[in-house]
Amino acid sequence: MDIKEIIKPENLVYKRTPLMTDATLSYCPGCGHGTIHRLIMEVVEEMGIQQEIIGIAPVGCAVLAYEFMDVDFTEAAHGRAPAVATGIKRLWPGKFVFTYQGDGDLAAIGTGETIHACNRGENITIFFVNNGIYGMTGGQMAPTTLEGMRSSTTPYGRNSTAMGPPYKITEMIAQLPGTYYVTRQSVHKPGPVRKAKKAIRIALEAQKENKGLSFIEFVSNCNSGWKMTPVDSNIWMEENMFPFYPMGDIKVEGKLVKN
Numbered sequence: 001m002d003i004k005e006i007i008k009p010e011n012l013v014y015k016r017t018p019l020m021t022d023a024t025l026s027y028c029p030g031c032g033h034g035t036i037h038r039l040i041m042e043v044v045e046e047m048g049i050q051q052e053i054i055g056i057a058p059v060g061c062a063v064l065a066y067e068f069m070d071v072d073f074t075e076a077a078h079g080r081a082p083a084v085a086t087g088i089k090r091l092w093p094g095k096f097v098f099t100y101q102g103d104g105d106l107a108a109i110g111t112g113e114t115i116h117a118c119n120r121g122e123n124i125t126i127f128f129v130n131n132g133i134y135g136m137t138g139g140q141m142a143p144t145t146l147e148g149m150r151s152s153t154t155p156y157g158r159n160s161t162a163m164g165p166p167y168k169i170t171e172m173i174a175q176l177p178g179t180y181y182v183t184r185q186s187v188h189k190p191g192p193v194r195k196a197k198k199a200i201r202i203a204l205e206a207q208k209e210n211k212g213l214s215f216i217e218f219v220s221n222c223n224s225g226w227k228m229t230p231v232d233s234n235i236w237m238e239e240n241m242f243p244f245y246p247m248g249d250i251k252v253e254g255k256l257v258k259n
Contacts, residue, residue: 017042018070019069019071020037020041020068020069021067021068023067023068025037025068026064026067027061028222028223028224030230030231030234031220031221031222031224032131032188032220032221033061033065033129033220036218039196040069040100040200041070041071042197043197043204044204046201047204049204053072053095054072054098055069055071055074055100056074056075056084056085056097056098057075057100058076058077058080058081058101059079060102060104060105061102062105065100076099079106080110081101081105081106081110082099082114082118082122082124083113083117084099085097085117085124086117086120093123096207098125098126099124100129101128101129102128102129102130103128103129103130103143104140106126106128107128107142107143107169108143111143111169115172115173117213118173118179118213118215119177120178121177121179121213122178122212122213123207123211123213124207124214125206125207125213125216126213126214126215127218128215129220130144130218130220131219131221131222132146133222133225133226134225135225139151139152139222139224141153141158143167144169144245145166146158146166146244149240168244168245170250174256179213179254180212180253181202181214181215182214182249182251183199184216184217184218185216185217186218186219186237186242186247187218188237192247211253219241221234221236221237
């Protein structure tokens, strides 16, 4: 059979979204950022909103997002992406606006901006990648670093007595009246990838309908920061991160999900 016959459109199972640029991903091999980028762009393509969406990338590994996603982007100072997103959305309420942030950015340096944007119910979408560490700046302890977890600033493991316990900012945010959809997902296997993509679509559709703020946490690995191979880091994530940061919806249509 001719190869052109085999790859006819009706025989295609999957194709790369054209909304990802041709730039080579600069993330560490095995990192979840690239998969999350692709899922966001797949949803944007399917919704036909490439010309109507604006992303905000702050400091950290997320700072380079604009190189890989072919939509309008602006940068923000470390932690300030929700404030910038608020300004853009209020100036252009018809645009889709999202932030793409890590845990050191969103849950530490930008806690104030995050909490208040969520409490006000700004009609934006926040994508939050939680790998439990400051990935780009040297592997320091983050607010989400687990008890006993080693980092460059906790070489003997995080000690809650001295350093405070890790906190679940996503559960905190779900309590705020301005949040409409709050969920925690992962992208380390095909099944979770499908669920994560569905969550992204729900969040952007909610913004289209002016429902308020949607917040998606992606629990991800940082194999370089954790000093593990990509495979080992995913296993460690399942065994250690997921029990503390369980997957699933936390708030749907403005109502907390009962566990």
